[in-house]
C-alpha cells in the first residue's frame with residue numbers, strides 16, 4: 142500500500158464484497174467452485190476486507206464453494222449468509238469454520254410489508270428470531286453480523302429495537318440494507334442518524350450499509366451511509382446483484398479515494414487490481430461491462446472529442462479526474478511469443494494472479510502454444526482469457542469434441558457436431574439454421590437431445606487487431622433454468638459452440654441441483670429459501 146493510501150482506523154471504510162453471494166443471485170449466473178475460489182483469491186489480492194462467499198444452506202454446491210474459499214483464501218474475513226433458522230446458521234458455521242477469520246451473517250426483515258406478507262408473522266416473533274439467531278451464531282463464532290432486511294421501508298423505531306437486541310446478543314456488525322433500492326441519500330442519512338440516536342450502542346459496533354441500485358442510487362446512498370458514520374460498505378464487482386444490482390465496488394472505492402481530501406475517508410483496497418477483477422468477474426459470470434461504465438468500462442478513460450483529446454495531450458488532468466493506471470487499465474504489459482517456454486508462461490500467469498500448477502499448467506501451456514501459432518504476440522489480456530477458458534472445463538459435463546460447418550451466401554448452412562456427454566460417450570448431432578452459428582447451436586441441441594431457448598448471444602474481441610481472440614457469451618434456458626456459458630477462440634464459430642455447450646451444461650447442472658434440493662426439502666419439509 143502506498144503512503145497516500147494509509148488511513149487511520151477511524152477513517153477506514155471496510156469493503157465487504159458480496160459478488161459471490163448477492164452478485165451470484167443475478168439471473169443466469171452459474172459459477173462453479175473453482176471459478177468462485179479463483180474470484181475470491183483475486184478479491185483477496187484486491188484487498189477487500191470481507192468476502193461474503195455464499196449462502197450455504199441453499200445447496201450442497203454453495204456449501205462446498207464457501208467451504209473451499211474458507212480453506213484456501215487468506216487475508217479477508219470469509220463470511221456466509223444465514224436466515225435466522227438454526228439449520229442456516231449451522232450450515233454457515235460448517236462452511237466457514239476453517240477460515241482464518243470466519244464470520245456468520247444472519248438476517249431477518251423488519252418492514253411490516255415483509256413481516257406480514259413474506260414471513261407471515263408479527264413483530265414480537267421477529268424480535269425473538271433475531272435474538273435467538275444472533276445468540277446461537279455467537280455461540281459458534283466470535284464475529285457475527287446482523288441485517289434487518291428491508292430496513293429503509295421499515296419503521297425506524299422497530300428496526301432500532303431489533304438492532305439493539307442484536308447488539309446486546311453480541312453482533313459486532315449491524316448492516317442496514319436498502320433491500321429494494323428505494324431510499325435516497327438525504328432520507329438514508331436521516332434514517333441512520335435516527336438509528337444512532339435510538340441505539341447509542343451502535344457506536345460501539347461497526348455500522349454497515351447494503352444498497353441496491355433499483356433507482357440508480359446505490360453508490361450515492363452508500364456514500365451517504367459512510368458520511369453518516371457507517372464504516373463498512375457492502376458492494377459487488379461491476380455492481381452485479383439482485384435485480385438492478387448492488388453498489389458497485391469499484392465506484393464506491395474510487396469515489397472515496399478520489400475525493401478523500403474532502404471527507405477524509407478511504408479504504409485500503411489496492412485499486413490497481415480493479416480492472417483485472419472486473420474483467421474476471423465479467424468473464425466468469427457472462428455479465429458484460431457496459432462500455433461507458435464508470436471506472437472499469439472500456440470508454441471510462443477514452444476521449445473522443447477533439448477538444449478533449451487536445452486538452453489531455455497537453456495536460457492529462459484537463460479532462461481526467463483519475464489516472465487509468467490507478468485502476469489497473471493500461472497494464473497490458475506482459476507479452477509472450479511462440480518461442481516462450483513453460484517457465485515464462487508460469488511466471489506471467491503468476492504475475493496475473495493465477496495459481497496454475499501440474500496438469501492445469503500443462504493444459505494452459507497447450508492452449509498458449511496453440512494461440513501463439515495463430516497470433517504473433519500473446520498479451521496479458523489473451524492469457525487471462527485462455528486460462529479462464531481452460532478453467533471452465535471440468536469432468537462429468539458436456540464438452541464439445543469437434544464440429545463441422547458448411548455455409549455460404551448461396552447455400553443453407555449445415556452443421557455437424559460431436560459432443561462428449563457427462564457419461565463420457567460421444568453423441569453426434571446435425572442441423573441446418575439461419576446461419577452457421579445457429580446451425581451449430583441446433584446440432585448441439587440434437588446431440589444432447591435437449592431443447593434450449595437462446596436468450597442472449599454476445600461476441601467481443603479480447604484485444605485489438607485482426608488476429609484477436611473472440612470471446613462469446615451465451616445465455617440460454619433449458620429444463621426451465623437460465624444459465625450462461627462462455628467460450629474463447631480465434632475462431633468465432635468454435636468460441637460460440639464452446640460457449641453454448643457450457644451454458645447447456647450449467648443449465649442441466651442447475652436443474653439437477655434444484656431437483657436434489659426439492660427432494661431434500663420435501664424430506665425435511667423446510668423449504669430452501671429463495672435469495673434475499
Ligand code: KIV
Pocket residue numbers: 163222248288290291316318319320321351353673
Ligand atoms: O438486500 C438485502 O437486504 C440483502 C441482505 C441479506 C443483506 O441482501
Ligand code: ZN
Pocket residue numbers: 163318320351353382383673
Ligand atoms: Zn442485497
